[in-house]
Amino acid sequence: MCLAMELLKYAEEVGKEVEEFIYNVIKGEPxxxxxxxxxxxxAGGKRLRPLVVILAxxxxxxxxxxxxxxxxxxxxxxxxxxxxxxxxxxxxxxxxVPTVHKLWGTDMAIIAGDLLFAYAYKCLLKALELGVSxxxxxxxxxxxxxxxxxxxxxxxxxxxxxxxxEARVEDYITMVSKKTAALxxxxxxxxxxxxxxxxxxxxxxxxxxxxxxxxFQIRDDILGLVGDEKVLGxxxxxDLREGKRTVLVIYALNNVNLEKxxxxxxxxxxxNASLDEFKEAAKIILESGALEYSESLAEMYATxxxxxxxxxxxxxxxxxxxxxxxxxxxxxRRY
Amino acid sequence: MCLAMELLKYAEEVGKEVEEFIYNVIKGEPxxxxxxxxxxxxAGGKRLRPLVVILAxxxxxxxxxxxxxxxxxxxxxxxxxxxxxxxxxxxxxxxxVPTVHKLWGTDMAIIAGDLLFAYAYKCLLKALELGVSxxxxxxxxxxxxxxxxxxxxxxxxxxxxxxxxEARVEDYITMVSKKTAALxxxxxxxxxxxxxxxxxxxxxxxxxxxxxxxxFQIRDDILGLVGDEKVLGxxxxxDLREGKRTVLVIYALNNVNLEKxxxxxxxxxxxNASLDEFKEAAKIILESGALEYSESLAEMYATxxxxxxxxxxxxxxxxxxxxxxxxxxxxxRRY
Numbered sequence: 001m002c003l004a005m006e007l008l009k010y011a012e013e014v015g016k017e018v019e020e021f022i023y024n025v026i027k028g029e030p031x032x033x034x035x036x037x038x039x040x041x042x043a044g045g046k047r048l049r050p051l052v053v054i055l056a057x058x059x060x061x062x063x064x065x066x067x068x069x070x071x072x073x074x075x076x077x078x079x080x081x082x083x084x085x086x087x088x089x090x091x092x093x094x095x096x097v098p099t100v101h102k103l104w105g106t107d108m109a110i111i112a113g114d115l116l117f118a119y120a121y122k123c124l125l126k127a128l129e130l131g132v133s134x135x136x137x138x139x140x141x142x143x144x145x146x147x148x149x150x151x152x153x154x155x156x157x158x159x160x161x162x163x164x165x166e167a168r169v170e171d172y173i174t175m176v177s178k179k180t181a182a183l184x185x186x187x188x189x190x191x192x193x194x195x196x197x198x199x200x201x202x203x204x205x206x207x208x209x210x211x212x213x214x215x216f217q218i219r220d221d222i223l224g225l226v227g228d229e230k231v232l233g234x235x236x237x238x239d240l241r242e243g244k245r246t247v248l249v250i251y252a253l254n255n256v257n258l259e260k261x262x263x264x265x266x267x268x269x270x271x272n273a274s275l276d277e278f279k280e281a282a283k284i285i286l287e288s289g290a291l292e293y294s295e296s297l298a299e300m301y302a303t304x305x306x307x308x309x310x311x312x313x314x315x316x317x318x319x320x321x322x323x324x325x326x327x328x329x330x331x332x333r334r335y
Numbered sequence: 336m337c338l339a340m341e342l343l344k345y346a347e348e349v350g351k352e353v354e355e356f357i358y359n360v361i362k363g364e365p366x367x368x369x370x371x372x373x374x375x376x377x378a379g380g381k382r383l384r385p386l387v388v389i390l391a392x393x394x395x396x397x398x399x400x401x402x403x404x405x406x407x408x409x410x411x412x413x414x415x416x417x418x419x420x421x422x423x424x425x426x427x428x429x430x431x432v433p434t435v436h437k438l439w440g441t442d443m444a445i446i447a448g449d450l451l452f453a454y455a456y457k458c459l460l461k462a463l464e465l466g467v468s469x470x471x472x473x474x475x476x477x478x479x480x481x482x483x484x485x486x487x488x489x490x491x492x493x494x495x496x497x498x499x500x501e502a503r504v505e506d507y508i509t510m511v512s513k514k515t516a517a518l519x520x521x522x523x524x525x526x527x528x529x530x531x532x533x534x535x536x537x538x539x540x541x542x543x544x545x546x547x548x549x550x551f552q553i554r555d556d557i558l559g560l561v562g563d564e565k566v567l568g569x570x571x572x573x574d575l576r577e578g579k580r581t582v583l584v585i586y587a588l589n590n591v592n593l594e595k596x597x598x599x600x601x602x603x604x605x606x607n608a609s610l611d612e613f614k615e616a617a618k619i620i621l622e623s624g625a626l627e628y629s630e631s632l633a634e635m636y637a638t639x640x641x642x643x644x645x646x647x648x649x650x651x652x653x654x655x656x657x658x659x660x661x662x663x664x665x666x667x668r669r670y
Contacts, residue, residue, distance in 0.1 A: 033491035118483035134473040148453035156368035
């Protein structure tokens with residue numbers, strides 16, 4: 001069996017274990033808010049972050065079992081941010097199902113997100129029952145907290161970016177490092193902490209995932225513009241409709257003539273714009289060279305991630321090989 | 336100096352220490368979201384919950400110093416819930432200042448709340464630096480997490496109550512126990528945990544504050560109907576405008592004739608109703624005997640809190656006397 005297939009099989013196994021763990025921990029009353037909280041988790045998802053936690057733990061010589069609470073915690077934290085982000089972005093579809101606020105209303109969606117946030121900690125605390133020392137658990141909780149803080153800062157930056165007069169690619173990198181890459185990086189760190197890995201290992205694997213995470217998000221931005229609606233699970237051009245400052249948009253705004261820039265700015269974030277207008281905006285962006293630029297930027301971060309990977313000293317080589325494959329999957333072209 | 340004055344002075348001292356601690360911990364970028372997060376904390380507040388944490392620690396023989404991270408954590412958690420609650424209730428004023436979502440918009444207010452939520456944990460984790468063992472810190476984090484879960488469940492119940500056909504006073508008690516009283520109870524528990532108090536102490540002080548918290552909320556409901564706008568810091572009748580199922584409303588709905596009930600239901604939650612109509616609704620409620628009923632219900636919970644207080648075995652009697660005074664303040668009539 002090739003490595004990619006092996007990873008896929010393992011991801012599925014681990015995903016099921018994590019889901020089972022989550023469903024065992026997250027229950028209570030009133031039922032309605034729990035149903036809203038678990039909606040996206042039930043709708044599926046790639047469970048990439050849990051896989052990062054578990055592989056990081058195993059690479060450091062830890063077991064899969066002690067990493068499951070951490071894996072569940074980051075997936076639950078991630079899901080909470082999706083619920084609140086969807087409210088903010090006014091998204092109507094996620095993972096092929098109606099968004100939480102569409103089904104239960106914005107007020108209930110806010111609370112469903114808050115509830116999940118708390119349960120991320122509840123999941124992680126279960127590591128104590130598996131015999132992980134409270135020193136390690138406290139350290140993992142600190143990492144989870146830093147992740148939550150960083151993701152919130154990133155979300156704030158994302159919201160503020162359209163108001164910045166001349167946003168630069170650097171601003172974008174800061175934003176996605178916080179909003180997307182950080183949770184991957186902290187996932188790896190949490191896995192390492194639960195396994196009792198030394199500081200150097202934690203720092204290395206954190207940096208690997210920061211770079212891989214940025215590459216992952218750039219590729220996601222590209223996919224949002226040139227990808228297939230069915231693969232996306234949401235309408236094409238939704239980034240343009242929401243006025244999102246993707247790396248492609250920022251590059252285009254900084255590299256087209258004033259006329260095209262004005263046209264772009266008129267269409268971006270305009271929910272009443274027609275499909276033809278969005279197509280025109282996409283055309284302006286693509287003709288600016290934004291796709292090629294974004295590709296090479298993603299490549300740069302991907303290469304850095306793979307370089308840093310070579311410096312990691314794995315205890316478990318089998319897990320390390322799968323981790324490498326996971327990173328390759330995260331950073332590869334998907335279009 | 337009388338005990339009430341002593342408590343007031345101590346509350347002010349402790350309040351300042353907790354604020355300073357919070358401002359030292361909660362900082363970062365982008366500035367805008369931090370400004371929104373800290374808005375209510377800067378606007379003042381009684382800091383009741385921090386006081387509960389600190390007194391609970393001291394009663395159990397712990398120091399004020401080791402309790403400060405817990406005190407800051409519960410105040411920050413409380414403030415986060417206020418930001419999200421205000422969005423849901425469409426409140427425009429809080430502590431005499433415009434609400435966070437009024438000033439920064441709903442989207443930023445959601446994220447400002449999320450950021451604060453994470454910082455509640457960050458505050459509590461600082462106890463490790465003060466030499467509190469990671470065993471105790473992990474246990475305190477579990478209590479903070481249970482508090483956050485319970486408050487979110489309570490908030491969901493609060494939102495669902497108007498949709499319940501024949502809501503009973505029991506439903507109300509369940510709701511306020513979760514939404515309001517639980518955070519007081521967990522505050523006391525966190526203080527006790529940080530001080531290393533035995534399980535029996537934790538259970539007792541938890542139950543005392545559950546009862547005191549319910550009495551506190553019932554008195555708050557009463558104040559919302561018959562209180563002074565300046566004392567409230569928000570418009571009178573705002574509970575009626577929002578359709579909140581306070582204990583007075585629930586009692587009235589269950590104890591007036593069908594004609595009055597229909598009139599009440601027409602006005603409750605109707606944001607376009609006139610001041611005269613709200614006055615009429617208030618009159619129906621007051622004439623139903625709801626005030627007397629609510630008073631006696633509050634009295635019952637207050638009495639229970641004071642009874643349980645006598646069973647507590649304090650290590651520090653000075654702190655215990657202040658705690659008793661604090662509970663008397665929480666449960667006394669303020670109108």
